[in-house]
Amino acid sequence: MGISLLCxxxxxxxxxxxxxxxxxxxxxxxxxxxxxxxxxxxxxxxxKAFDKSEVLKEKHPEWGEKLAAAKSKMMFWKKLKxxxxxxxxxxxxxxxxxVAAGTCGELKLINTDERDAAMIMAIVADTTxxxxxxxxxxxxxxxxxxx
Numbered sequence: 001m002g003i004s005l006l007c008x009x010x011x012x013x014x015x016x017x018x019x020x021x022x023x024x025x026x027x028x029x030x031x032x033x034x035x036x037x038x039x040x041x042x043x044x045x046x047x048k049a050f051d052k053s054e055v056l057k058e059k060h061p062e063w064g065e066k067l068a069a070a071k072s073k074m075m076f077w078k079k080l081k082x083x084x085x086x087x088x089x090x091x092x093x094x095x096x097x098x099v100a101a102g103t104c105g106e107l108k109l110i111n112t113d114e115r116d117a118a119m120i121m122a123i124v125a126d127t128t129x130x131x132x133x134x135x136x137x138x139x140x141x142x143x144x145x146x147x
Contacts, residue, residue, distance in 0.1 A: 110141035 016024075050056060057064065109117050117140045125132040 107137050108139040110139060112140055112142040116140075116142075 107117065117137075120140055121132060121135070121137055124137075125135055128135075
């Protein structure tokens with residue numbers, strides 16, 4: 001019975017035994033994992049081929065930006081390390097690069113967009129009666145209300 005079941009010849013009147021069912025399940029799981037490994041290998045080979053292809057890079061320069069954006073989304077666990085490195089490089093750039101007249105450094109936006117930040121800065125400048133170029137904003141963070 002076990003041999004005929006594994007060969008794919010199964011009579012509708014035969015009952016499947018527990019050992020045969022477990023064996024079929026293990027074979028099915030093994031086939032799925034093997035196919036997934038093969039697909040993963042194919043995708044990685046194709047990806048490496050496209051990374052090395054200079055013809056495609058010249059023909060489609062916008063793909064480089066899209067690829068970098070996709071890689072940054074996939075590498076979310078390394079984001080904290082990258083942010084720390086960016087902060088260090090920004091500090092080094094701030095020390096070496098001259099600041100434009102009327103600016104007071106950089107502004108960090110946390111969970112807010114530039115439009116809202118500009119509105120907040122304008123409101124603060126108007127309320128205090130201070131020119132905007134004399135104010136220094138280090139960061140603007142959106143705080144969600146608790147419900």
